[in-house]
Amino acid sequence: MTEAECVECGGDVALSDDLETGEIIDCGTCGAELEVIDVNPPVLDRAPELEEDWGE
Amino acid sequence: MTEAECVECGGDVALSDDLETGEIIDCGTCGAELEVIDVNPPVLDRAPELEEDWGE
Amino acid sequence: MTNGYTREELLAAHDDLIDASASDCLYTDGGEPREPPVVVKIGGARAVEPEGAVQDIAHLVANGRKVVVVHGGSTAVDETLEELGEEPTYVETPSGVSGRFTDERTMEVFTMVMPGKLNTELTATLRGAGVDALGLSGVDGGLLTGKRKSAVRVVEDGKKKIKRGDHSGKITDVNTQLLETLLDGGYTPVATVPMLADDGVPVNADADRAAAAIAGALGAELVVLTDVEGVYEDIDDPESLIASAATPAEFEAVKNAAEGFMTKKVMAATEALEGGAAKVIVADANVRDPITTALNGGG
Amino acid sequence: MTNGYTREELLAAHDDLIDASASDCLYTDGGEPREPPVVVKIGGARAVEPEGAVQDIAHLVANGRKVVVVHGGSTAVDETLEELGEEPTYVETPSGVSGRFTDERTMEVFTMVMPGKLNTELTATLRGAGVDALGLSGVDGGLLTGKRKSAVRVVEDGKKKIKRGDHSGKITDVNTQLLETLLDGGYTPVATVPMLADDGVPVNADADRAAAAIAGALGAELVVLTDVEGVYEDIDDPESLIASAATPAEFEAVKNAAEGFMTKKVMAATEALEGGAAKVIVADANVRDPITTALNGGG
Ligand SMILES: [Zn+2]
Ligand SMILES: [Zn+2]
Numbered sequence: 001m002t003e004a005e006c007v008e009c010g011g012d013v014a015l016s017d018d019l020e021t022g023e024i025i026d027c028g029t030c031g032a033e034l035e036v037i038d039v040n041p042p043v044l045d046r047a048p049e050l051e052e053d054w055g056e
Numbered sequence: 057m058t059e060a061e062c063v064e065c066g067g068d069v070a071l072s073d074d075l076e077t078g079e080i081i082d083c084g085t086c087g088a089e090l091e092v093i094d095v096n097p098p099v100l101d102r103a104p105e106l107e108e109d110w111g112e
Numbered sequence: 113m114t115n116g117y118t119r120e121e122l123l124a125a126h127d128d129l130i131d132a133s134a135s136d137c138l139y140t141d142g143g144e145p146r147e148p149p150v151v152v153k154i155g156g157a158r159a160v161e162p163e164g165a166v167q168d169i170a171h172l173v174a175n176g177r178k179v180v181v182v183h184g185g186s187t188a189v190d191e192t193l194e195e196l197g198e199e200p201t202y203v204e205t206p207s208g209v210s211g212r213f214t215d216e217r218t219m220e221v222f223t224m225v226m227p228g229k230l231n232t233e234l235t236a237t238l239r240g241a242g243v244d245a246l247g248l249s250g251v252d253g254g255l256l257t258g259k260r261k262s263a264v265r266v267v268e269d270g271k272k273k274i275k276r277g278d279h280s281g282k283i284t285d286v287n288t289q290l291l292e293t294l295l296d297g298g299y300t301p302v303a304t305v306p307m308l309a310d311d312g313v314p315v316n317a318d319a320d321r322a323a324a325a326i327a328g329a330l331g332a333e334l335v336v337l338t339d340v341e342g343v344y345e346d347i348d349d350p351e352s353l354i355a356s357a358a359t360p361a362e363f364e365a366v367k368n369a370a371e372g373f374m375t376k377k378v379m380a381a382t383e384a385l386e387g388g389a390a391k392v393i394v395a396d397a398n399v400r401d402p403i404t405t406a407l408n409g410g411g
Numbered sequence: 412m413t414n415g416y417t418r419e420e421l422l423a424a425h426d427d428l429i430d431a432s433a434s435d436c437l438y439t440d441g442g443e444p445r446e447p448p449v450v451v452k453i454g455g456a457r458a459v460e461p462e463g464a465v466q467d468i469a470h471l472v473a474n475g476r477k478v479v480v481v482h483g484g485s486t487a488v489d490e491t492l493e494e495l496g497e498e499p500t501y502v503e504t505p506s507g508v509s510g511r512f513t514d515e516r517t518m519e520v521f522t523m524v525m526p527g528k529l530n531t532e533l534t535a536t537l538r539g540a541g542v543d544a545l546g547l548s549g550v551d552g553g554l555l556t557g558k559r560k561s562a563v564r565v566v567e568d569g570k571k572k573i574k575r576g577d578h579s580g581k582i583t584d585v586n587t588q589l590l591e592t593l594l595d596g597g598y599t600p601v602a603t604v605p606m607l608a609d610d611g612v613p614v615n616a617d618a619d620r621a622a623a624a625i626a627g628a629l630g631a632e633l634v635v636l637t638d639v640e641g642v643y644e645d646i647d648d649p650e651s652l653i654a655s656a657a658t659p660a661e662f663e664a665v666k667n668a669a670e671g672f673m674t675k676k677v678m679a680a681t682e683a684l685e686g687g688a689a690k691v692i693v694a695d696a697n698v699r700d701p702i703t704t705a706l707n708g709g710g
Contacts, residue, residue, distance in 0.1 A: 024265070024272040035274050047274060050265050054211035054376065055280045055316030056186040056226070056305055080564070080571040091573050103573060106564050110510035110675065111579045111615030112485040112525070112604055192523070195495055220528060224491070227546075228527015229519060232605070232613055235550050240611040246552035246589075247526075251535050253545035253598055290545075290596070297592050299552055306531070312539040314531055 004042045008032040015042055060098045064088035071098055148390045149178035149295065149332040152403055153323035155185050155230070165337055168403045169300070170241040178295045180326055181238070181245070181302045184319030185230040186212070192225050193218065203266040203275060209376075213264065214316040219279040219306070222316060223249075226304045235302045246299045248290075250283070250307035251314045255291070256322055258284035260309035280316040281309040286329035320380035328387020335406045336377055337397035360385050447689045448477035448594065448631040451702055452622035454484050454529070464636055467702045468599070469540040477594045479625055480537070480544070480601045483618030484529040485511070491524050492517065502565040502574060508675070512563065513615040518578040518605070521615060522548075525603045534601045545598045547589075549582070549606035550613045554590070555621055557583035559608035579615040580608040585628035619679035627686020634705045635676055636696035659684050 003012045011029030015036075023036045024047045035047040058071045067085030071092075079092045080103045091103040150172060154165050172179050189212075190200040198221070201213040214222065227249035238245035250256025263276045294301050305322050306314040320336060327334035360382060381392040395406035449471060453464045471478050488511075489499040497520070500512040513521065526548035537544035549555025562575045593600050604621050605613035619635060626633035659681060680691040694705035 020271070020273070022273045022275060024274060033272075047265075048263060050261070050263055050274075051282065052205050052207055052209065052265070053261055053280060053282055054205075054209060054318050055214055056184050056189065056212065056222070056319050076570070076572070078572045078574060080573060089571075103564075104562060106560070106562060106573075107581065108504050108506055108508065108564070109560055109579060109581055110504070110508060110617050111513055112483050112488065112511065112521070112618050197494075223531040224523035224527040226527070227531055228523040228525070232522040232526055232548055232550055236607060236611060236613050239550070239553065239607065244552065247548070247550065249531055249546070251531055251538070251546065253543065254538065290598075293592065293596050297589070299589075308535060308538065312535060314535050 002042060004044050006030060006032060006034060007044055007046055008034075013044065058098060060100050062086060062088060062090060063100055063102055064090075069100065147177060149180060149330050150403065150407065151180045151182060151323055151327040151330065151332045151334045151389075153182045153184075153320060153334065153336040154234075154397065155183040155319070164400060164402050165397060166237055166241050166243075168401045169238065170243050171401070172403060173243050173300055179243075179300050180291060180295070180330070180332070181234070181300060182319060182323035182326060183230060183234055183302070183304050185226055185304070186319075188230055189218075189222055189225045192229075193221050196221065203264065203268070206265050206267055206272060211264075212316065213266075213275060214279040215277055216279065219314065219316065222279075223306060223314060226306065227251075231302060231304050238300065238302065243300045244298050245302050246294060247302045247304075249314070250303070250305055250317065250322065253287055253290045254285075254308055255287045255303060256283045256285075256305070256307035256317065256325065257287075258282045258307060258309065258317075260311045260313060260315060279306075279313065281307050283307050283317050283322060283325045286325050288329045291326070291330060318376060318380065320377055321383060324380040324384035324389070324392075325387060327384045327389040327392070331388050331390055333391040333407065334381070334384045334389050334393070335403050336381065336392070336394045337402055337406075338377065338394060339397060446476060448479060448629050449702065449706065450479045450481060450622050450626040450629065450631045450633045450688075452481045452483075452619060452633065452635040453533075453696065454482040454618070463699060463701050464696060465536055465540050465542075467700045468537065469542050470700070471702060472542050472599055478542075478599050479590060479594070479629070479631070480533070480599060481618060481622035481625060482529060482533055482601070482603050484525055484603070485618075487529055488517075488521055488524045491528075492520050495520065502563065502567070505564055505566055505571060510563075511615065512565075512574060513578040514576055515578065518613065518615065521578075522605060522613060525605065526550075530601060530603050537599065537601065542599045543597055544601050545593060546601045546603070548613070549602070549604055549616065549621065552586055552589040553584075553607055554586045554602060555582045555584075555604070555606035555616065555624065556586075557581045557606060557608065557616075559610045559612060559614060578612065580606050582606050582616050582621060582624045585624050587628045590625070590629060617675060617679065619676055620682060623679040623683035623688070623691075624686060626683045626688040626691070630687050630689055632690040632706065633680070633683045633688050633692070634702050635680065635691070635693045636701055636705075637676065637693060638696060 002015045004015055006013050006027040009030035013027055019036055019039050021036055021039055025034045027034055033047040034044040037043040037045050059068045060071055062069050062083040065086035069081055069083050075092055075095050077092055077095055081090045083090055089103040090100040093099040093101050169179055193200045202210050203213045204210055231247040235245045235247040248255050259282050261280050262278055263274050264278050266273050266275045291301055305317045305319055307317040309315045377394055384392050393406040395402055468478055492499045501509050502512045503509055530546040534544045534546040547554050558581050560579050561577055562573050563577050565572050565574045590600055604616045604618050606616040608614045676693055683691050692705040694701055698704055
């Protein structure tokens with residue numbers, strides 16, 4: 001279990017050991033959705049809002 | 057070695073044992089090109105003239 | 113191709129059609145028909161099996177109606193992927209909708225199957241029925257364009273994730289001038305996806321929504337043919353069929369009733385109406401003259 | 412896509428082009444250019460690698476020249492056949508020419524690769540270069556039609572044979588009205604095979620001959636880009652290059668000189684001239700501005 005800093009509020013975000021790139025973590029402090037950009041060391045960024053769309 | 061009749065001149069056409077459907081035989085008598093329509097029993101017909109063409 | 117009709121049946125159907133819409137259909141004075149064009153969406157879940165639709169389209173076109181055909185063919189894409197030893201990738205979105213994840217290779221196969229195999233086949237079939245059909249993908253002449261979406265939100269093993277490398281997009285513009293030029297020239301456009309994204313890349317888009325975008329842009333009547341018989345208020349009660357809706361408000365009721373894969377069709381229908389379509393009908397593909405029947409409001 | 416030119420180079424090339432044909436190129440009074448259209452045939456033996464051609468086509472179109480692009484891609488068809496576990500079938504004709512035997516399955520793969528993968532790719536690439544490109548197969552709008560040939564004469568193991576089940580044909584008609592409608596609308600048609608045979612079936616036809624048929628029908632100048640630098644009177648002597656021919660008679664000399672795979676290009680060129688093409692140039696694809704260079708008569 002490691003920790004990282006929320007890019008929105010600066011609060012601590014707990015990270016599980018099976019963290020994956022692309023995973024979305026909710027900040028427990030401010031509720032922001034954070035995307036795991038890199039795993040080792042962990043890098044978080046605000047997860048992009050993406051409209052739901054589908055193809056064929 | 058069997059024989060068949062030329063559909064053009066009625067002459068005898070000698071057929072080899074390894075005759076194949078689609079094969080073109082030249083009539084030794086009149087020179088007509090004959091297509092092997094069937095092998096057993098052998099059926100001959102005048103081979104169609106086909107313009108030479110190619111694709112991609 | 114089998115015709116499936118005797119000459120007498122065709123003539124009778126022809127008379128019916130003229131009777132049904134005599135006030136706004138044929139003009140012996142050479143005037144233009146005042147009816148809006150019809151956009152017919154065929155194929156989908158069970159690939160393209162459009163025999164009934166083909167005859168009906170031929171009939172409509174022979175009567176002077178302007179028709180744009182749109183087709184999908186997702187199943188055929190999966191089949192070809194499997195023949196090539198590739199695994200089709202489907203992902204679940206946060207709202208529970210399942211959708212294809214289109215990586216670069218899948219996109220390549222997608223173009224082979226959609227504008228390649230299926231569109232060529234359908235265009236040839238329509239031409240065989242006397243329709244001056246002309247196949248187009250959304251890339252051709254910039255027919256269907258919009259924003260690229262290379263990332264999607266998915267749910268994998270219960271985790272929310274951003275998945276990148278997707279080749280999909282959202283259609284925001286339709287080249288109606290191209291369609292009108294072709295329709296005026298007597299052609300019947302046969303359109304399919306991919307669309308062309310704003311980064312210049314051909315990408316995946318839902319064919320129902322492509323049909324909706326086209327119908328909206330042309331102010332056309334949209335007939336979406338499916339294997340099921342429309343949208344049901346109660347999906348287990350065949351009597352609860354909602355045959356058509358003419359306004360976004362009416363469609364709100366339909367929307368609430370729709371379940372499963374019909375969600376996409378209803379969403380597309382809503383988009384068509386909001387985009388300017390004259391009318392949207394989701395109808396059973398498996399009846400004789402499915403389009404004429406749908407347009408004449410019954411079965 | 413990399414551009415390959417600086418802005419200054421593009422401007423200089425632009426000036427050159429205008430200088431070279433100032434008398435019949437740009438009209439500030441809005442008049443129509445008097446030049447015939449250009450049909451550009453790209454791709455072939457080494458599939459489609461058209462970067463130089465794409466820039467050059469964009470340049471020609473920006474200068475108001477009407478351009479129709481035609482592409483082949485036989486190698487890509489073979490690659491996809493192999494990926495699908497199929498063996499491409501080539502047969503030898505009595506006169507010694509090697510040609511593809513196109514059975515039903517091969518035809519299906521053919522439509523996947525030609526109007527599907529390659530045409531969509533090239534159309535998107537051209538659009539990325541600013542050309543309002545629109546892809547068409549010979550099936551679309553009946554662009555390329557003619558007689559079906561389902562049987563071919565072949566030589567197998569030294570025996571002459573009739574082989575049936577072939578999907579090929581001979582292009583006898585081009586829908587010039589469709590091309591002119593699109594050209595007048597500002598589009599650049601990107602055409603490819605299959606053609607549509609008189610029995611309603613899409614079939615294989617040689618892309619060089621398709622380009623020739625189109626050039627003939629439009630009275631266009633035909634530029635056939637190849638990996639070799641033209642036709643040689645003596646194929647082992649680079650000095651014996653025959654750069655162009657303007658009449659069937661001139662081409663008779665070229666014909667006698669052609670060897671190997673060039674035979675087909677020369678046959679196609681002859682057909683183009685006999686069909687009404689203004690000029691035919693077989694030119695090296697691997698130079699900068701290959702089309703402009705060819706049209707301006709040098710290298
Ligand atoms: Zn936070
Ligand atoms: Zn004889």
